[in-house]
Amino acid sequence: MSGYVITYFPLRGRAEVIRMLLADQGASWTEEEVQTADWFGGESDLKQQAVFGQLPQFKDGDFVLYQSNSILRYLGRKYGISGGSNQESALIDMVNDGVEDLRVKYIRFVFFEFETGKEKYESELAKHLSAFERILSQNCNGTKYVVGDKVMTTKVKYKRFCKNSPIGIVRRGWQSGPGLPTSCKATVY
Ligand SMILES: CCCCC[C@H](O)/C=C/[C@H]1C=CC(=O)[C@@H]1C/C=C\CCCC(=O)O
Numbered sequence: 001m002s003g004y005v006i007t008y009f010p011l012r013g014r015a016e017v018i019r020m021l022l023a024d025q026g027a028s029w030t031e032e033e034v035q036t037a038d039w040f041g042g043e044s045d046l047k048q049q050a051v052f053g054q055l056p057q058f059k060d061g062d063f064v065l066y067q068s069n070s071i072l073r074y075l076g077r078k079y080g081i082s083g084g085s086n087q088e089s090a091l092i093d094m095v096n097d098g099v100e101d102l103r104v105k106y107i108r109f110v111f112f113e114f115e116t117g118k119e120k121y122e123s124e125l126a127k128h129l130s131a132f133e134r135i136l137s138q139n140c141n142g143t144k145y146v147v148g149d150k151v152m153t154t155k156v157k158y159k160r161f162c163k164n165s166p167i168g169i170v171r172r173g174w175q176s177g178p179g180l181p182t183s184c185k186a187t188v189y
């Protein structure tokens, strides 16, 4: 066993990309599921323990880490998939930060504008995703990854949270997938 533990709600959410990265690397991990009622009802003292009062929490043996993107970068460095130079790493960070921005839009939509903002969200989504497609297409004519040409150097994968609402990142290859806007080329989970 690797000694990895992901503690999160029973959701894909911010834990899913960590799971994807580990799965891509052939690593195993344990899941600690926190029920949202316990979390918000104060039954779990994890919220007090959590550095910023939030999940996911990631453990690598005794090493405990929070912040999903920090966890991704930690694992990226650990597995040697965070870029072959300072500039490659910066480009990877740039794309990941772009995904974070999109995630925030998605969260706003899901939690605050689900009934009222669906049309707007979906119409703007293609535009947001086209930025990632442009980056992908500019590297090796779109046949490889966001950065570099080696397998696992940097990869983007969209994840489907709900119908036609893909978001999320994992450093991975890309291809057309079902359930996405027609202009979007990405793999859907
Ligand atoms: C029952 C929810 C209780 C947890 C509330 C929590 O503060 C919200 C987490 C969202 C924040 C970022 C995400 O990706 C998280 C998930 C966003 C949307 C749900 C997507 C469904 C899924 O990923 O499986």
Ligand SMILES: N[C@@H](CCC(=O)N[C@@H](CS)C(=O)NCC(=O)O)C(=O)O
Pocket (backbone or CB within 6 Å): 013, 014, 047, 053, 054, 055, 056, 066, 067, 068, 069
């Ligand atoms: N920037 C943090 C955000 C973490 C976050 O928003 N966590 C949510 C779940 S996705 C949470 O713990 N919500 C419960 C709470 O805020 O009490 C990260 O990327 O890990």
